[in-house]
Amino acid sequence: MGEVSPAFIQDIEHRPKVVGAIAEAEGIPLIDLSALINSPDDHQAIESLVAEVRSASKEWGFFQVINHGVPLEKLRRLEEAARKFFGQPLEEKRKVRRDELSTLGYYDTEHTKNVRDWKEVFDFTFHDPTLIPASYRPDDEEVTQWSNKWPENLPELREACEEYAKAVEELAFRLMELIALSLGLPADRFRGFFNDHQTTFTRLNRYPPCPAPHLALGVGRHKDSGALTILAQDDVGGLEVRRKSDGEWIRVKPIPNAYIINIGDIIQVWSNETYESVEHRVMVNSEKERFSIPFFFTPAHYTMVEPLEELVTKQNPTKYRAYNWGKFMVTRKRSNFMKLNVENIQIHHFRIPENKNN
Numbered sequence: 001m002g003e004v005s006p007a008f009i010q011d012i013e014h015r016p017k018v019v020g021a022i023a024e025a026e027g028i029p030l031i032d033l034s035a036l037i038n039s040p041d042d043h044q045a046i047e048s049l050v051a052e053v054r055s056a057s058k059e060w061g062f063f064q065v066i067n068h069g070v071p072l073e074k075l076r077r078l079e080e081a082a083r084k085f086f087g088q089p090l091e092e093k094r095k096v097r098r099d100e101l102s103t104l105g106y107y108d109t110e111h112t113k114n115v116r117d118w119k120e121v122f123d124f125t126f127h128d129p130t131l132i133p134a135s136y137r138p139d140d141e142e143v144t145q146w147s148n149k150w151p152e153n154l155p156e157l158r159e160a161c162e163e164y165a166k167a168v169e170e171l172a173f174r175l176m177e178l179i180a181l182s183l184g185l186p187a188d189r190f191r192g193f194f195n196d197h198q199t200t201f202t203r204l205n206r207y208p209p210c211p212a213p214h215l216a217l218g219v220g221r222h223k224d225s226g227a228l229t230i231l232a233q234d235d236v237g238g239l240e241v242r243r244k245s246d247g248e249w250i251r252v253k254p255i256p257n258a259y260i261i262n263i264g265d266i267i268q269v270w271s272n273e274t275y276e277s278v279e280h281r282v283m284v285n286s287e288k289e290r291f292s293i294p295f296f297f298t299p300a301h302y303t304m305v306e307p308l309e310e311l312v313t314k315q316n317p318t319k320y321r322a323y324n325w326g327k328f329m330v331t332r333k334r335s336n337f338m339k340l341n342v343e344n345i346q347i348h349h350f351r352i353p354e355n356k357n358n
């Protein structure tokens with residue numbers, strides 16, 4: 001990536017605090033999922049987990065989980081394969097680069113809020129191919145497919161990716177059950193959105209050392225647009241979360257063999273804002289590279305996302321107009337691809353103003 005070109009430079013108000021960042025100690029909640037994995041029939045233990053998830057989702061929109069049931073060796077194997085993949089010359093990585101027909105594969109030019117991110121990425125889906133609208137245009141009903149692009153010279157990458165995503169998907173379903181219960185819904189309330197044709201994808205992120213960590217970000221401030229994100233990070237650290245209580249950026253402490261879970265925009269809408277998707281960003285540093293692996297759990301492309309009817313009442317009327325998830329996702333990808341000088345599509349574009357409710 002060489003010199004820091006102006007494309008990477010954040011506006012002054014969005015630059016990270018390299019010194020004096022808020023301590024990690026009072027950071028996001030840590031939840032031990034042992035009961036969910038080992039004694040799912042112990043109602044009392046599950047109730048208390050549900051209460052922890054409710055409070056963490058409400059106060060922070062982020063939490064970490066341990067004893068989550070994803071075997072550590074699957075993560076280690078994937079990390080090793082990812083290091084090998086990113087360690088190759090650029091022309092080798094570009095053999096599996098993303099293109100306009102399928103956004104899966106390798107790329108190093110993602111923009112978040114129109115500023116370039118200091119990172120390189122490899123995206124893949126577990127349910128391959130993934131059905132997706134052919135265009136962002138609302139009147140175009142054609143559906144197309146995204147297919148994975150696997151490097152031929154590194155067959156172990158494919159195996160490691162597939163095994164890992166399968167294990168994390170199980171965790172995702174379990175977490176969605178806890179979240180459903182925490183909203184007073186039946187445990188399987190969200191299941192149907194993910195049964196067929198889910199658009200879930202996993203990303204391998206590499207953040208190279210950066211000569212100007214005070215000017216650039218690994219990922220600029222953003223909210224995740226899916227339902228739930230399950231993130232593995234290494235021991236370098238750099239993820240920051242915007243604390244809901246006061247808007248301060250808080251570092252997320254790397255905890256060995258923990259996953260970071262965050263509520264995405266879709267749960268914000270489904271829950272009619274009982275829970276909110278929270279802004280986060282990634283700092284880079286001048287010495288160490290950092291790896292992270294987010295798993296973005298997202299429903300089928302034809303899902304119309306809107307507040308669940310059980311959570312809409314006279315006192316709490318619906319806060320969103322329904323939107324089509326596939327079109328939303330394709331519109332997002334398009335603007336990541338093309339550095340458009342307009343704001344990305346956001347769920348607030350579907351927000352119903354308060355006074356129109358009454």
Ligand SMILES: O=C(O)CCC(=O)C(=O)O
Pocket residue numbers: 203205219224231233238239280281282292293294
């Ligand atoms: O690398 C990280 O810690 C987070 C990455 C992230 O927020 C994203 O890819 O959406």
Ligand SMILES: [Fe+2]
Pocket residue numbers: 222223224280
């Ligand atoms: Fe994110």
